[in-house]
Each structure stands twice: as C-alpha cells, then as structure tokens.
Amino acid sequence: MPKFELNEIDRKILDSLQRDGRMTNQNLSEEIGLSPSPCLRRVRSLEDNGVISGYVAIVNPDAVGLQVTAFIRIRLDQQDDSHLASFETAVASLPEVMECYLMTGESDYQLRVLVGSLVEFEDFLRHKLTRIKGVSQVTTSFALRPIVYRTALPVMAKR
Structure with a gap:
C-alpha cells in the first residue's frame, strides 16, 4: 500500500x-x-510527501562516452547482515555503478554498470569490483543495445 x-x-x-x-x-x-x-x-x-524526490537532467550515455553497459551478477561468500552491508557500502561508492539490487536466486546482487570501453570495464572489474571483501563470484552480460529504457514510472496505468 x-x-x-x-x-x-x-x-x-x-x-x-x-x-x-x-x-x-x-x-x-x-x-x-x-x-x-x-x-x-x-x-x-x-x-x-516524498512522492517527488528530486529533479534531474537525463544525460545520453553515448554523448558522454559511456558506450558499454554491463549487467553484473555478484555472489558473496557469506550472506549475513554485516557482509551484505559492507558490500552495499563499497558498491555505492563506485560511480560506474548505476543501479544495484539485492536479489533472490543464484546471485546475491545485480548491478548495471556504465563504462566507456571494454578496457575500462576490465579495469573496473579487476581493480574495484573484485577487490571488495566477500565477493566470491562475478558473472557479466553486456548489453548490445537498449530496446526499452524508461525513467518515467507508469503512474497513469490502471490499477
């Protein structure tokens, strides 16, 4: 509700x-x-009332050189509250991470990451993400192109 x-x-x-x-x-x-x-x-x-939480400019990633979108699934070696909190704090500090979700299923987290190239992605992966304490498995899929990308919530949809 x-x-x-x-x-x-x-x-x-x-x-x-x-x-x-x-x-x-x-x-x-x-x-x-x-x-x-x-x-x-x-x-x-x-x-x-917090329904509108702010106003932003939506920037075209290609226009600023961020052509690579990666979806990364993360598995931690332990899933207790302190390890989850530690990972969440660390990943929130990484500017390449656009979204991070705690998940059910085979992975603990799913991230959407934007970088300029595969070389930048490798640097992000090797020098930032895998150095976060507790990360035990990383699986990445790369987006070929966006099909649907919305920022507007479907507030007019019938409920």
Whole structure:
C-alpha cells in the first residue's frame, strides 16, 4: 500500500513532470486543467510527501562516452547482515555503478554498470569490483543495445 494516496490530478501532475521536469507551473496547470495556485500546492504536497524526490537532467550515455553497459551478477561468500552491508557500502561508492539490487536466486546482487570501453570495464572489474571483501563470484552480460529504457514510472496505468 502506498504511503501517499494519489488521485487522478496527482497522477496527471506526475505524468507531466516525468516527461518535462522543467515545465513551468503555468504550463503544467494548463496541461492538467487546474489553475496555477492549486497546481503549485499539489506539486509542493507531492514533494513534501516524498512522492517527488528530486529533479534531474537525463544525460545520453553515448554523448558522454559511456558506450558499454554491463549487467553484473555478484555472489558473496557469506550472506549475513554485516557482509551484505559492507558490500552495499563499497558498491555505492563506485560511480560506474548505476543501479544495484539485492536479489533472490543464484546471485546475491545485480548491478548495471556504465563504462566507456571494454578496457575500462576490465579495469573496473579487476581493480574495484573484485577487490571488495566477500565477493566470491562475478558473472557479466553486456548489453548490445537498449530496446526499452524508461525513467518515467507508469503512474497513469490502471490499477
């Protein structure tokens, strides 16, 4: 159950802002059919309640020389709380790691890593990732090309 109950107007606001986070309040209010003052109050409420956690620019990885996407599955030698916490702290400090998930199944973690080349990936693997205490197995798959990549959550989807 969500912490904050969204109504239809909230969903429209979220949908619009996910498409254009730089949209003015005036344009947002016109797009969703609400006057500017109540629209701004709704946006502030969504921010204050943690539904909107921030605003970012989405950068094209190719444009900044990050052409290699690797999905890495990690197995630790021990899965107790202290080893999990230690790994999570270490991996969170690596700027190449775009996402890290604690998993069920054969691996303990799955990472999405962005680097500029296979040489950079080898350096990341040999000098950073495998040097984290407790890492016992690393399995990597490389993305050939993205098919679907979304940053917007499906807030307008029927539930």
